[in-house]
Amino acid sequence: MKPSKSDRTKSRILDASRTLFAQFGYEATTIRGIAEKAGIDPSMVIRYFGSKDALFALTVDFEMGNVAAPMSGDRTPGERGVRHFLRLWEGEEANPALPILLRTASSSTLAAEKLRMLFESQIRRLIEHLAGRPVDPERAALIASQMLGFAYCRYILQIESVANMAPDRVVALLGECVDHHLQMEGPLPQGPDAHGDQSNPPSDPVKEERS
Amino acid sequence: MKPSKSDRTKSRILDASRTLFAQFGYEATTIRGIAEKAGIDPSMVIRYFGSKDALFALTVDFEMGNVAAPMSGDRTPGERGVRHFLRLWEGEEANPALPILLRTASSSTLAAEKLRMLFESQIRRLIEHLAGRPVDPERAALIASQMLGFAYCRYILQIESVANMAPDRVVALLGECVDHHLQMEGPLPQGPDAHGDQSNPPSDPVKEERS
DNA sequence: TGCAAATGTCAACGCGTGTTGGCAAAATGG
DNA sequence: CCATTTTGCCAACACGCGTTGACATTTGCA
Numbered sequence: 001m002k003p004s005k006s007d008r009t010k011s012r013i014l015d016a017s018r019t020l021f022a023q024f025g026y027e028a029t030t031i032r033g034i035a036e037k038a039g040i041d042p043s044m045v046i047r048y049f050g051s052k053d054a055l056f057a058l059t060v061d062f063e064m065g066n067v068a069a070p071m072s073g074d075r076t077p078g079e080r081g082v083r084h085f086l087r088l089w090e091g092e093e094a095n096p097a098l099p100i101l102l103r104t105a106s107s108s109t110l111a112a113e114k115l116r117m118l119f120e121s122q123i124r125r126l127i128e129h130l131a132g133r134p135v136d137p138e139r140a141a142l143i144a145s146q147m148l149g150f151a152y153c154r155y156i157l158q159i160e161s162v163a164n165m166a167p168d169r170v171v172a173l174l175g176e177c178v179d180h181h182l183q184m185e186g187p188l189p190q191g192p193d194a195h196g197d198q199s200n201p202p203s204d205p206v207k208e209e210r211s
Numbered sequence: 212m213k214p215s216k217s218d219r220t221k222s223r224i225l226d227a228s229r230t231l232f233a234q235f236g237y238e239a240t241t242i243r244g245i246a247e248k249a250g251i252d253p254s255m256v257i258r259y260f261g262s263k264d265a266l267f268a269l270t271v272d273f274e275m276g277n278v279a280a281p282m283s284g285d286r287t288p289g290e291r292g293v294r295h296f297l298r299l300w301e302g303e304e305a306n307p308a309l310p311i312l313l314r315t316a317s318s319s320t321l322a323a324e325k326l327r328m329l330f331e332s333q334i335r336r337l338i339e340h341l342a343g344r345p346v347d348p349e350r351a352a353l354i355a356s357q358m359l360g361f362a363y364c365r366y367i368l369q370i371e372s373v374a375n376m377a378p379d380r381v382v383a384l385l386g387e388c389v390d391h392h393l394q395m396e397g398p399l400p401q402g403p404d405a406h407g408d409q410s411n412p413p414s415d416p417v418k419e420e421r422s
Numbered sequence: 423t424g425c426a427a428a429t430g431t432c433a434a435c436g437c438g439t440g441t442t443g444g445c446a447a448a449a450t451g452g
Numbered sequence: 453c454c455a456t457t458t459t460g461c462c463a464a465c466a467c468g469c470g471t472t473g474a475c476a477t478t479t480g481c482a
Contacts, residue, residue: 005479006429025318027238031470041431046471106314106367107236119370141364141372142384149360153352156317159330161352173353180391216449217459242440252461257441 010048012038017059022099026056026108053110060104060111062097074171077130078178082171084126085147089155090167099155102148119144131182143181150174221259223249228270233310237267237319264321271315271322273308285382288341289389293382295337296358300366301378310366313359330355342393354392361385 016037020029031052035042049055074080089098101118104111123144128135150170153162165173227248231240242263246253260266285291300309312329315322334355339346361381364373376384 004428009429025238027236028318030468032468040429042470043432043472044430047429052470103317106317107239112368116368116370119364119368120372137372138376138380139384141370142361142388145360145364145370145373146357146388147360148363149356149358150353152359152363153330153356157323157327157330159327159352159356161331161348162356165349169349173350176395177353177357177388177391180388184387215458220459241438243438251459253440254442254462255460258459263440 006048009038009040009044013040013045013048013055014059017055018096018100021056021059022096022103026104026111031055056104056108057110060097060100060114062095074175076175076179077132077182078180079171079175081126081130081178082147082175086167086170089151098151102151103156119148123147127182130178135182136185139181139185143178146174146177217259220249220251220255224251224256224259224266225270228266229307229311232267232270233307233314237315237322267315267319268321271308271311271325273306285386287386287390288343288393289391290382290386292337292341292389293358293386297378297381300362309362313362314367330359334358338393341389346393347396350392350396354389357385357388 013034016034017029020033020037023029031045032042034055035045038045045052045055049058074083087093088095101111101115105115106112119141124135124137124140127140127143150162153159154165155163224245227245228240231244231248234240242256243253245266246256249256256263256266260269285294298304299306312322312326316326317323330352335346335348335351338351338354361373364370365376366374
């Protein structure tokens with residue numbers, strides 16, 4: 001059960017491929033480049049992973065399992081959702097497949113399909129879990145598209161004001177907007193506050209903790 | 212001044228390159244493919260445009276001049292902004308460079324730079340023109356990132372619920388969210404409420420032209 | 423220690439790419 | 453009507469790519 005020598009090489013290849021795919025996309029990343037970064041011969045990459053496509057698929061394949069995991073102590077559903085989203089992208093347990101997916105989705109059918117599936121099943125489920133009730137699909141998709149646009153600007157395009165935004169401010173601004181979306185089609189079950197907007201919550205047990 | 216024969220060929224090449232770059236991105240689009248679609252020899256593409264890079268730059272180069280043009284009779288600033296955005300992407304006078312930019316921004320440095328510039332100058336200006344006053348850069352960037360995420364989901368990924376959304380509903384849902392952003396940091400000059408009457412920015416030289 | 427399996431290197435193949443120069447056909451103009 | 457330019461096609465080059473198979477080296481086990 002000890003880690004054989006090939007396991008170390010395989011993981012070096014995977015590390016290199018993750019980095020390069022995330023940085024340059026699918027087409028511009030070459031087997032030769034991956035091999036060089038991993039310090040071995042290009043033929044090893046093929047031997048261990050079969051083909052460039054297979055390596056890419058493996059690099060991009062990951063578990064979205066705990067996407068609907070519980071969040072920290074932020075106040076509103078939107079804030080909790082955005083915090084979770086942020087944790088998924090940066091921080092310690094960040095998922096390295098996410099930047100790759102976003103970077104390559106516009107040129108790789110496989111990545112686009114994966115991202116689309118992520119959209120239509122997982123994210124929607126997360127949003128409904130946040131809201132505690134069913135959510136209009138179009139509304140949910142719009143929330144998700146906002147997150148995706150944010151990630152695209154922060155991690156891919158690296159727009160200055162978006163890339164440098166402090167996490168807490170991201171949580172505040174984006175969360176506030178998510179809450180707005182959720183409140184627009186009806187009150188939330190256990191109604192946390194969303195910065196005292198005067199939109200019509202008919203029977204909204206809002207607790208006022210605005211400072 | 213008469214259109215020479217080569218002009219027709221050049222425009223056929225440009226048409227083909229627009230279509231292919233928008234559909235497959237930069238790397239996966241080949242000179243041979245463009246030539247075939249235009250019905251001529253690959254060498255003609257080089258002769259007329261110099262190189263693939265030059266053709267791409269020319270395909271992606273376009274005028275953003277009237278980005279701050281007036282909008283139609285939607286009620287709130289957000290709705291007017293989103294309507295304008297939608298007109299820029301679909302409809303008659305849509306700009307064919309936009310889908311190409313969005314598709315290739317993640318793999319082409321040139322496209323990414325162009326999109327970044329669009330972000331940091333033009334869009335911000337449009338948003339401030341909508342609000343009728345200065346807007347917090349981070350807030351403006353967030354609004355822009357939301358539009359970008361929407362476009363990415365609708366035109367690139369083609370997420371079902373986003374791609375099929377009726378224009379009026381897009382204007383309503385997204386506009387409402389933009390308005391929320393704008394109201395969060397202070398009242399608008401003439402429209403303090405979300406669904407109030409139209410706002411008219413003070414001393415703006417833009418003339419109104421209804422569609 | 424000896425031998426087979428695992429691990430790695432090297433050179434090369436076939437392919438598609440962007441790009442080039444030469445040459446035929448068509449258009450142009452005096 | 454001929455000479456010149458324009459427009460187009462063809463063949464080919466050099467290059468980098470993914471991939472392959474043969475051969476060297478190292479490792480692991482009996």
